[in-house]
Amino acid sequence: MYKSIETLLVEIPTIRPHKMAVATMQTQTLVLVKITTEDGVIGWGEATTIGGLGYGEESPESIKTNIETYFAPLLKSLAGLNIAQTFAAIKRNINGNRFAKCAIQTALLDIQAKRLGLPLSELLGGRLRDSVPVLWVLASGNTEKDIAEAQKMIEAKRHNIFKLKIGSRAVEADVEHVLAIKQALGKDVSIRVDVNRAWSELEAIKGIQLLQDGGVDLIEQPCAIDNIDAMQRLTRRFDIAIMADESLMGPGTAYKLAKTNAASVFAVKVAQSGGLLEGCDVATVANLAGIDLYGGTMLEGPVGTIASAHTFSTFANLAYGTELFGPLLLTEEILKTPLQYQNFELAVPKTAGLGIELDEDKIDNLRRK
Missing domain, CATH: 3.20.20.120 (Enolase-like C-terminal domain)
Incomplete structure (x- = not known):
């Protein structure tokens, strides 16, 4: 079972303006998803997009709202399912939202790989x-x-x-x-x-x-x-x-x-x-x-x-x-x-899961309040 599903909007300036046909970026809003299981295993995912709705159909704000309103309650209701069954339930119950789905899937795969002691690539x-x-x-x-x-x-x-x-x-x-x-x-x-x-x-x-x-x-x-x-x-x-x-x-x-x-x-x-x-x-x-x-x-x-x-x-x-x-x-x-x-x-890291360790104090200082 999943104890918590958190979505964090983290604002980080870029080293220079990044000019595209659809937008000019000077700050990137990272959309990070943190899933914690009942036994304390943590998985991370990301659903970052470019230029808000100027680029695609999902924005940082919509991703956060939809994960909190739809994905999190659904995941907490899925007791006893394996990871493939969990992904199937998400597809069955939630249309579209590709970026949000990617972040949730990444976090769940991170958890699964950590449990197995394998890099996520495996x-x-x-x-x-x-x-x-x-x-x-x-x-x-x-x-x-x-x-x-x-x-x-x-x-x-x-x-x-x-x-x-x-x-x-x-x-x-x-x-x-x-x-x-x-x-x-x-x-x-x-x-x-x-x-x-x-x-x-x-x-x-x-x-x-x-x-x-x-x-x-x-x-x-x-x-x-x-x-x-x-x-x-x-x-x-x-x-x-x-x-x-x-x-x-x-x-x-x-x-x-x-x-x-x-x-x-x-x-x-x-x-x-x-x-x-x-x-x-x-x-x-x-x-x-x-x-x-x-x-x-x-x-x-x-x-x-x-x-x-x-x-x-x-x-x-x-x-x-x-x-x-x-x-x-x-x-x-x-x-x-x-x-x-x-x-x-x-x-590509060879340690279990994604193979990275996040600095949560730094994230907390940069997150949108």
Whole structure:
């Protein structure tokens, strides 16, 4: 039985403004879920999103309200069920709420893995790697600042793959910005772009052709979420990789995208998928369809980031690496021992559960009162 289910909103400033087509972030609100069992085992999960309702259908406030109003009473009523039966009951009784479901599932898997004395990755089929590659997103919007930031990351051996957030300016201005950075960093450094669904199909045709000619490696979500026909046409038209992100909302949408050849790469986000297990299902669909994988992020803090790393460590195909840099964007550390980023990768803990220890005093000082 579960003694308590708490949802904490934790406000942490970012190290610099993070500019996207849908929002400019200067503070991230982490949504942390803490579940405590009757015998004192604690599991943590995270349901962090980006830009409130500007990005998706769930916000920190709605997640907290729905967990407290619907998820917590349901969980406390589920006596004597195993973890699979518990997940089935949640699916049966609660529609939507993918981010909230992911946080609850993560916390319950953390508890289960701790009881078994295993890293969480071993509950997801078993890890194939002990670390995952991590890129860095350049999102100041200033070309010279982005070049200097990237060069600093390369010298520190922290990141050597970079993604640029574009879509808030005219196509020509964005392309000029991206290609100036590509030219400055050289042919051996991979540059990708995330349009955050900001372009029309005609804008995408113009922009993608120029970016492909300039040596950019990947275009993420160029068009609107539901414009699958345009994604299909762009994927077929260009040699450059076209990646589905916001259009990918779990295994069902993964199947539809794969069936229509509407992407050559899937950005797997555990919260967007509705859970770690569902993220693994998305990867299975991709593998069966011959689609490459990329480990995405909702700019989570360390809880959601390491949960994602456990998940991605089990993927046979992780051709485009991961974007699990979220904790590095934050000015405050909420773990007693920070996550280990080195040699361009993030280490996946080998201790039981998520393999992290949270600093609850620090969290209490940062939480929204």
